[in-house]
Amino acid sequence: MFLQQLVNGISVGGVYALIATGYALIYSLLGFSNWAHGEVAMIGAYFALLCAANISLPLPLAIAIGVILAGVFSVMNERIAYKRIRDNKSPTMFLMIAAMGLSTTYQNSAMLIFGSKFQVFPKMSSMTLQIGSINIGYIDMISVLISLVVLVVLDVAINKTKFGLGIRSVASNSYIASMMGINIDKYFSLVFLIAGMLAGSAGVLLGMKYTVYPTMGNVALKAFIASVLGGLGSIRGAIVGALIIGVLETMVSAYLSSGLRDLVTFMLLIIILLVKPSGLMGVHIEDKA
Amino acid sequence: MSSYVEGIIILVGINIIAVLGISILTGFTRLFSFGNAGFMSIGAYTSALLTVRLKLPFILAIVISMIFTAIIAYLLGSLTLKLKGDYFLIATLGFGESVRVLFNYIEPLTGGARGFTGIPKYTTLTITVISVVLAFIFAWTLVHSKIGRNLTAVREQEAAAEAVGVDILSSKRISFVVSAVFAGWAGALYAHNLTFITPVMFNLAKSAELTITTVIGGLGSLTGSVLGTLLITLLPEVFRSLAEYRMLLYGIAVVLVIVLIPNGIYGYREFSATKVIHKIKKMMGKSTPKPEEE
Numbered sequence: 001m002f003l004q005q006l007v008n009g010i011s012v013g014g015v016y017a018l019i020a021t022g023y024a025l026i027y028s029l030l031g032f033s034n035w036a037h038g039e040v041a042m043i044g045a046y047f048a049l050l051c052a053a054n055i056s057l058p059l060p061l062a063i064a065i066g067v068i069l070a071g072v073f074s075v076m077n078e079r080i081a082y083k084r085i086r087d088n089k090s091p092t093m094f095l096m097i098a099a100m101g102l103s104t105t106y107q108n109s110a111m112l113i114f115g116s117k118f119q120v121f122p123k124m125s126s127m128t129l130q131i132g133s134i135n136i137g138y139i140d141m142i143s144v145l146i147s148l149v150v151l152v153v154l155d156v157a158i159n160k161t162k163f164g165l166g167i168r169s170v171a172s173n174s175y176i177a178s179m180m181g182i183n184i185d186k187y188f189s190l191v192f193l194i195a196g197m198l199a200g201s202a203g204v205l206l207g208m209k210y211t212v213y214p215t216m217g218n219v220a221l222k223a224f225i226a227s228v229l230g231g232l233g234s235i236r237g238a239i240v241g242a243l244i245i246g247v248l249e250t251m252v253s254a255y256l257s258s259g260l261r262d263l264v265t266f267m268l269l270i271i272i273l274l275v276k277p278s279g280l281m282g283v284h285i286e287d288k289a
Numbered sequence: 290m291s292s293y294v295e296g297i298i299i300l301v302g303i304n305i306i307a308v309l310g311i312s313i314l315t316g317f318t319r320l321f322s323f324g325n326a327g328f329m330s331i332g333a334y335t336s337a338l339l340t341v342r343l344k345l346p347f348i349l350a351i352v353i354s355m356i357f358t359a360i361i362a363y364l365l366g367s368l369t370l371k372l373k374g375d376y377f378l379i380a381t382l383g384f385g386e387s388v389r390v391l392f393n394y395i396e397p398l399t400g401g402a403r404g405f406t407g408i409p410k411y412t413t414l415t416i417t418v419i420s421v422v423l424a425f426i427f428a429w430t431l432v433h434s435k436i437g438r439n440l441t442a443v444r445e446q447e448a449a450a451e452a453v454g455v456d457i458l459s460s461k462r463i464s465f466v467v468s469a470v471f472a473g474w475a476g477a478l479y480a481h482n483l484t485f486i487t488p489v490m491f492n493l494a495k496s497a498e499l500t501i502t503t504v505i506g507g508l509g510s511l512t513g514s515v516l517g518t519l520l521i522t523l524l525p526e527v528f529r530s531l532a533e534y535r536m537l538l539y540g541i542a543v544v545l546v547i548v549l550i551p552n553g554i555y556g557y558r559e560f561s562a563t564k565v566i567h568k569i570k571k572m573m574g575k576s577t578p579k580p581e582e583e
Binding site for chain 1: 321368369372376379380382383384386387390391393394493494497501533534536537540541542543544547551
């Protein structure tokens with residue numbers, strides 16, 4: 001029973017991690033929480049669903065299209081709104097308000113286009129693999145596997161490649177990085193593309209496991225809490241935080257009460273902010289007055 | 290007056306009170322809160338419990354819920370106002386959502402997710418109008434007092450404000466408590482206007498809506514906030530046929546305002562009749578001496 005819950009928790013945590021790393025990436029570069037991130041996941045899920053159900057494309061192709069289009073929408077947000085706000089030299093908080101506006105826009109567009117009904121992917125296998133007393137759904141296995149591969153690749157890319165060095169330099173100080181000849185707008189767009197594709201894959205995985213609906217992006221709030229728990233701006237922290245939240249939520253639902261699940265998560269958020277606001281693995285925060 | 294118009298005025302009035310609270314907090318102190326819907330729900334549930342269970346008179350129930358929200362805001366503020374920037378906002382987000390989930394969970398007291406029904410309809414036009422006028426006078430006096438100038442100093446440059454002897458934490462706390470009390474006040478009126486409340490009415494989206502209204506109206510302006518609320522509440526009523534597109538248009542409007550007119554409609558200035566008259570005269574080609582700057 002306990003092991004089964006642990007496996008479920010890790011499966012949920014893996015999907016949270018895909019979204020949470022996006023928050024971390026964008027926060028480390030721009031210093032703001034991108035509230036439209038969950039809607040990017042929703043957009044990815046809808047496009048994959050449309051391709052799989054309406055045009056009957058093979059599932060892997062449908063997923064790829066969903067993930068790529070999620071990335072495109074994410075870059076579009078940056079180009080249409082965030083970049084202009086940076087150019088206006090408005091306070092950072094304005095980025096967040098714009099993101100909330102985008103989030104409302106996307107959610108309600110989806111509501112008008114697709115209706116508020118819950119939709120499922122066609123022909124999803126509900127088969128499970130039995131190991132001892134534990135049942136693991138195939139979708140869970142795929143989602144853990146995909147999360148694992150994607151996150152390892154991302155971590156290596158950030159820490160070992162020239163591209164990663166560029167991102168880290170922009171994150172450290174975008175002004176100085178631009179003086180050193182780095183095209184920071186290119187890096188901003190790239191990071192939004194990566195974050196958007198990560199969110200898109202999370203959206204598709206959630207859609208395959210459960211259902212697709214216009215407000216499914218709200219799950220990103222949990223991923224956001226995970227990234228705060230791990231330390232805003234830290235990618236490894238976001239992954240650890242996501243796994244902790246995923247496991248904690250399944251455990252609270254299983255052993256206490258599902259009504260208390262969200263309360264425990266939000267209380268954890270407040271406690272971590274009061275005790276160690278920089279999170280488990282975050283760099284120290286300084287006041288940018 | 291038709292009951293439809295009366296209903297709209299009450300709705301606008303309630304929103305104005307909640308937005309004025311955010312205006313003081315965000316417009317004049319530059320603190321962002323995603324917890325004010327939580328304070329609204331505390332005000333709503335407290336006053337509803339007081340009038341339904343204890344049969345207290347409405348005015349007394351409003352006052353007690355305002356005091357109760359003030360106490361909670363004071364405690365929460367003392368704990369979290371030391372956090373910088375986003376971290377304070379995230380803490381208030383956690384608070385607001387915790388309150389919502391908690392009200393869902395304590396079903397015997399609140400009715401849980403099914404809602405609190407049978408609240409007497411005590412919120413009349415007179416009570417709303419008096420409340421709005423009182424709230425506006427209080428906010429105006431606060432903003433133009435020594436405390437208000439301290440808040441503006443904190444908004445402009447925290448380090449400099451501290452250097453000239455402004456107590457940052459206590460200034461921020463005053464601002465936070467006042468905004469929470471306004472939210473609680475609005476919540477109490479809201480509960481007794483709708484006669485039915487559920488926790489989901491006071492979710493993160495509601496907190497975001499209050500902040501967005503303030504930004505669209507213009508930061509650092511009380512009259513701007515009133516104007517913003519009028520616009521956001523009345524426009525959907527005017528374009529009734531577009532009801533399904535309401536939230537979509539609202540989302541697009543937010544992005545457009547923040548990108549194209551970052552100061553909002555009336556940012557950092559107050560509406561003044563003399564200036565408007567001057568402008569109109571100028572447009573008609575008459576030259577009049579420029580009125581004094583405020």
